[in-house]
Amino acid sequence: MNIDIQAVPPAQRGHCPKELGFGGIFSDHMFSQSYDDGQWHSATIKAFHHLSLHPAAAVLHYSQEIFEGLKAYRRPDGGINLFRPRQNIQRFNRSATRMVMPPVDEQLHLEAIKELVKLDQQWVPKEPGASYYLRPAMIATTPKLGLGAASSYLHFIIGGPVGPYFTTGFDPVSVYVSDQNRRAVKGGVGEAKTGGNYAASLLVGEAVAAKGYNQVLWLDAIEGRYIEEVGAMNICFAFKDGRIKTPALSGSILAGVTRDSILQLAPTLGYEVEEAKLDIDEVLGQIASGEITEVFGCGTAAVISPVGKLCYKEREYVVNNNTAGPVAKQLYDTLTAIQYGRSEDPFGWIEVV
Numbered sequence: 428m429n430i431d432i433q434a435v436p437p438a439q440r441g442h443c444p445k446e447l448g449f450g451g452i453f454s455d456h457m458f459s460q461s462y463d464d465g466q467w468h469s470a471t472i473k474a475f476h477h478l479s480l481h482p483a484a485a486v487l488h489y490s491q492e493i494f495e496g497l498k499a500y501r502r503p504d505g506g507i508n509l510f511r512p513r514q515n516i517q518r519f520n521r522s523a524t525r526m527v528m529p530p531v532d533e534q535l536h537l538e539a540i541k542e543l544v545k546l547d548q549q550w551v552p553k554e555p556g557a558s559y560y561l562r563p564a565m566i567a568t569t570p571k572l573g574l575g576a577a578s579s580y581l582h583f584i585i586g587g588p589v590g591p592y593f594t595t596g597f598d599p600v601s602v603y604v605s606d607q608n609r610r611a612v613k614g615g616v617g618e619a620k621t622g623g624n625y626a627a628s629l630l631v632g633e634a635v636a637a638k639g640y641n642q643v644l645w646l647d648a649i650e651g652r653y654i655e656e657v658g659a660m661n662i663c664f665a666f667k668d669g670r671i672k673t674p675a676l677s678g679s680i681l682a683g684v685t686r687d688s689i690l691q692l693a694p695t696l697g698y699e700v701e702e703a704k705l706d707i708d709e710v711l712g713q714i715a716s717g718e719i720t721e722v723f724g725c726g727t728a729a730v731i732s733p734v735g736k737l738c739y740k741e742r743e744y745v746v747n748n749n750t751a752g753p754v755a756k757q758l759y760d761t762l763t764a765i766q767y768g769r770s771e772d773p774f775g776w777i778e779v780v
């Protein structure tokens with residue numbers, strides 16, 4: 428299927444501001460295609476626009492929705508890299524299957540991303556640490572108040588320039604371990620990238636923000652004991668003997684692309700990586716004893732974010748004197764050098780636009 432490209436005249440296009448923040452600025456164009464009568468049609472890139480939906484559209488009532496997040500990076504030679512876009516597309520289709528939505532054609536989705544980034548290339552920032560964040564999404568559009576899968580869908584991709592996700596930049600963030608509330612349960616939709624998981628996390632997110640913590644660290648919903656992930660990122664623990672551990676994919680955790688990249692990258696830097704069931708009490712004991720020397724989150728938006736403080740049951744545990752440690756720094760530097768094209772990509776992760 429071809430994409431109909433309706434470019435905005437250059438004179439009417441906006442420009443990339445200096446102050447970026449995260450997720451509030453959008454570029455000139457967007458991609459969309461519709462699904463009706465069992466097929467995708469009308470693949471178009473045109474001017475960024477608001478959507479018009481029937482008030483009974485299924486997404487507005489029953490949250491039949493999925494999304495993705497990936498970034499385009501400006502290389503030193505002025506070109507643009509995408510980081511592991513095929514992994515995101517595959518996860519998008521896995522999420523679609525879980526939410527009873529029609530899969531999209533992988534090749535078309537990738538082509539749409541490339542064409543959108545090419546058209547809006549002046550929005551891909553040149554500043555260090557900044558990038559262009561792409562947000563593919565799919566929503567159920569059938570007007571339908573009876574509960575059941577919709578028959579019509581809208582698949583769209585928007586994007587815009589972003590700076591660091593956390594205002595702290597590479598300074599450590601703090602996390603609060605949720606004692607009572609749970610994010611997702613095995614057998615549920617925790618490993619799908621669907622909006623409801625994020626809506627469900629807001630109550631605790633707001634409560635911990637009021638206590639001065641940046642993110643919630645979620646425990647498993649069955650025993651309330653095993654570490655799962657943080658609100659917007661997966662989590663890793665670095666040990667003083669050179670091991671890096673991250674929770675094993677449990678069925679309720681998002682299989683992060685950054686997490687997978689760290690699992691491949693870290694051994695090449697001399698670390699031993701392990702995916703394991705991590706008991707919160709044991710981990711906090713290892714932080715207190717100094718056996719765990721660093722904690723860091725990882726995700727597309729968050730990149731690698733050191734964690735300087737964890738609070739659990741009103742007790743606070745400080746990691747590495749609440750400063751960014753050398754393991755997180757080395758992984759951040761090595762990963763971002765590949766993403767921005769400052770170093771070779773031995774993994775085949777980069778897709779040039």
Ligand code: PLP
Nearest residue numbers: 659660661681683684685726727
């Ligand atoms: N976990 C959650 C809940 C997320 O929202 C994200 C962000 O996408 C991640 C983990 C990290 O995934 P990725 O590295 O693919 O961005």
Ligand code: COI
Nearest residue numbers: 496497659726727728729
């Ligand atoms: C991402 O990192 O791409 C995400 O989707 C996380 C989101 C909360 C910004």
